[in-house]
Amino acid sequence: MKAVPKVNTDGLYIEDTLVDDAFSGVVPFYADPPETETDIEAAVDEEEEETEPEIAGYIVGVPVPQGLYLPQFDLAAWEAREEGEQTDPSGYWSEGLSAEEIEELTKPQPQEPTATDLLGEELTAMKLQNIQQQALVGSMGEQLVQSKLEGIQQQQTIGALGAELAATKLEVIKLKGADQA
The missing domain is CATH 1.20.5 (Single alpha-helices involved in coiled-coils or other helix-helix interfaces)
Structure with a gap:
């Protein structure tokens, strides 16, 4: 098992999640729809009518480089790459915060x-x-x-x-x- 980042649909880092050691690439994860008793009854009545689950974000098998405050994965660049293309995987990651936001985070806080x-x-x-x-x-x-x-x-x-x-x-x-x- 290894820890890999989860990102939202905009590519912003959410948290790490555990996956199999052989995992690589980028795969979506889906939002869990809230289940109520009426939803369960409706699902039983309408088994034929299935809705596609909503993508909540992606599990990314590309390691995050050090030094980023809010890592952001470039999903469009990942999808646009050609299959088998060998590029620096850290090139898909960038800083998700502006310089002003980083300055605000890094200025000394009164203790x-x-x-x-x-x-x-x-x-x-x-x-x-x-x-x-x-x-x-x-x-x-x-x-x-x-x-x-x-x-x-x-x-x-x-x-x-x-x-x-x-x-x-x-x-x-x-x-x-x-x-x-």
Whole structure:
């Protein structure tokens, strides 16, 4: 058994099908007519009147060359060849898509992010948020230290003012005592 291409009536590739190893050439395959109970009864009643089945496509014993996106078999050229004519069988195949369609197929498509990619993005966002919070905590720590230093400086200033006030009061008391004596 070997796989050979099936083509539609226009010669466009449909799928591969299995045939005997000795198969070569091109043979038609037929569409299966839908069978209903009325069709079966009508067929029994009218056995004499047989309709020719409709050709759905062809089984092609000529291998498809590599590199075609939508292979198309030239049925007319195959039928027009002379019996026994030796030609390159791949010459019956051509590209069934236009250059624009091939370009559209081959241009890079945006890929959906994987679960790992999504987790990585989430982890990165969390790390950035953590860095921002650490910077904020550091800034607040600096402000707290600055406030404590200012508080210590104010206490020193108050202490110095208190000492000056006490010294001034002592001088006033000494002056009052010197005036009374």
